[in-house]
Amino acid sequence: MPDYNAPLRDLRFVLHQVFDAPALWARLPALSETVDAATADAILEEAAKVTGSLIAPLNRSGDEEGAQWVAGEVHTPAGFKQAYATYIQGGWVGLSGNPAYGGMGMPKMLAVAFEEMLYAANASFALYSALSSGACLAIDAHASEALKSTYLPPMYEGRWAGSMCLTEAHAGTDLGIIRTRAEPQADGSYSISGSKIFITGGEQDLTENIIHLVLAKLPGAPAGPKGISLFLVPKVLVGGDGSLGARNAVSCGSIEHKMGIKASSTCVINFDGAQGWLIGEANKGLAAMFTMMNYERLSIGIQGIGCAEASYQAAAAYARERLQSRAASGKVAPDQAADPIIVHADVRRMLLSMKAMTEGGRAFACYVGQQLDLSKFSEDAAERQQAEALVALLTPLAKAFFTDSGLDSCVHGQQVFGGHGYIREWGQEQLVRDVRIAQIYEGTNGIQALDLLGRKVVAGGGAALRQFATEVRHFAHQHETPYGGELVTALERLEAVSGWLLEQAKTDANAVGAASVEYLHLFGYVAYAYMWARMAAVAEARRADDEAFYAGKLATAAFYFARLLPRTLSLEASIRAGSAPLYGLAAEQF
Structure with missing residues (x-):
């Protein structure tokens, strides 16, 4: 399996130049004394070493061995326990955790860069700490001071892990029908009974303890989602x-x-009268759990970016070395028996698609991280409110679009390798298998699309979309970029389709469901166009400083606007076809 090397040059470009994160941190009092450009670079450098030399080498062997269940205990693959012990010494689990309980308090803009490295190096390993970080966030936001002071410090240290226990055999997306019960006890605790499935890291041998966050129902609780407690x-x-x-x-x-x-x-985790403690208010557990779920949705989205980056690195290296046939324009390597396959148009199409979508996703992840930092740390109430609205709008988009395009990129990477891409030792088939789950867990991408269109656009009358569009249009008019006109045209297409759907939803109950996935993709391509316009503007201004890097960035932007953004045309046509074509077949005709 090829080595993974963190894309530090591009990560710094996005963080420091495209979004000027150090300037943002300097104006936010909660961050100004915590992080600056030098600190961020030092963390990125160390993260690259940890992921590249400690965690990535365990990726293939971990896949070959797998986690093993023996008499109720889970053993992680060889090397995981030792690597995890080294990993937590660096404080990585608590990177963006609350400093009051031992976290490092780093901004989310920095944390998303680290998460990308972690997923690219080893998606399985990454999940153990990703669930812990999300559990810490929910505990910090909603638990009592006694629970926070007891559980957060060892969780941030990595000595204890966290898990998220939602799904039951009969209840996946529809959590309102869960059967797990919680009985109040005289000492203020609760007796939890029930069974949960698909619990990531629910049992393992890496940590001394595992702190499960469990959704359950109290006696007499209202039916449905309004009767769930955490x-x-x-x-x-x-x-x-x-x-x-x-x-x-x-x-x-x-x-x-x-x-x-x-x-x-x-x-599968069984609770047989287990002792637990209420987090937040009774019957309001789903809202509290969404604090963790939204964190995990962005994190899992980043899994798509990380796997795509790992696939791209391997595919690009292979394409420069693999000799097959001659270039259409004539011999490029006359001293060789054939030319490297990177000369061939279809290989370039795949590699450029991977590069454009992965780098666009990297920038968009940083942008969402910026909104999370503003919503958490800004002292300006209006700015916090605007950032919160964008986070709500963009989280389902990030989760689904990152992972849909992540699978596409990993399949492209496998295809570049040809037959060797289907062989285990090259690593590409593992990346395809590993990234596939990201479209399913933490809410399937179809559910994310419904959330985006139904709840965040239609239910809100398009208000959050208008806020995003205002920002994009302002950028296009105020900054020198080669793609301002194309960006505005694509934005207008998104706005027009959104307005049409708002009207359709008034009379057609199936309108939102029928259009939601195509709408999410249309929105995703426009969002990436915004990112590429911003990156191109910086690259154009700084080209003389580093010709090779910035010229490459501009060429990739040109490819994105010429070959990928036009997909919005077909997506618009599919959306405007309406819901009728989906309901022309009776159930028994399928």
Whole structure:
């Protein structure tokens, strides 16, 4: 399997030049004393070393061995436990955690760059700490001070891990019908009983304890989603002094045998009267859990970017070396038996598609991270509110578009290798298998599309979209960019389609569902066009500083606007066809 090298040059370009993160951090008091450009670069450098030399070498062996379930215990593949011990010494689990409880307090703009490296190096390994980080976020936002002070420090340290227990065998997307029950106890705790499936990292041998965040229903709770509460249930009970005590009534019934991410344990977790504690208010657990779920949705989106980057690196290197046939324009390597396949148009099409979509996604992830930082740290109420609206609008877009395009890119990478892409030792078939789950878990991409169009656009009357469009249009009019006109045209297409759908939804109950996936993709291509216009503007202004890098950036932007953005035309046509073609077939005719 080829080596993974973190794309530090591009990460710095996006963070420092496109979004000028250091200037933003300097004006936010909560960050001004915590991070600057030098600190960020030092963290990125160290992250590149950790992911490239410690974690990436375990990717293929971890896939070959997989996580193993033996008599209720899960053993991670050889080398994982030792690597995890080294990993947590660097404080990586608590990178963006609350400093009041031992986190490093770094901005999300920096954390998304680290997460990309982690997923690119080893998606299975990444998931163990990703779930912990998300659980910490929910606990910090909603739990009592007693729970926060007891559980957050060892979780940020990485000594304890976190998990998210939502899904049941009969209840996936429809969490309102869960059956797990919570009975109040005299001491203020709750007895949790039920079974959860598809629990990532629900059992493993990396940490001393696992803190499960569990959705359950109290006696007499309202039916449906409004009757769900959230509970903290440790695998091992914790004493008043923070010491570990007896094993809680929590067990791992089995692990799943999966297509990919085989080194990540995906567990059936049984709660048999386990002791737990309420997080937040009774019957409002789903809202509290969404704090974690939204974090994980962005994180899983970044899994798509990371896997795509790893696939691109391997495919580009292979295409420069593999000799097959001659270039259409004549011999490029006359001293060789054939030319490198990178001369061939179709190989270039695939590589440029991978490069344009991955780098566009990297920039968009940083942009969403910027909005998260503003919503959390800005002292300007209006700015916080605007950022919160953009986060709500863009989170489902990021999760689904990053992962849809991530799979496409990994398939392209596999195709560049030809027959060798289907062979295990080259690593491309593993990336295809590993990235595939990202379109499914944390809410399938179809659900994300419904959320984007139905809840964030139609239900809000298009208000959040108008806010985003105003920003994009302002940029196009105020900055020197070769693609301002094309960007505005694409934006106007998105606005026109959105307005049409707002009207259709008034009379057609199926309008939103029929258009949602195509709408999300249309929105995604326009969002990436905004990112590429911003990157092209910087590259044009700085070209003399580094001709090779900035000229490459401009050439990729040109490819994006010429060959990828036009996909919005066909997406618009599909959307405007309406819902009728989807309902022309009776159920028995399928």
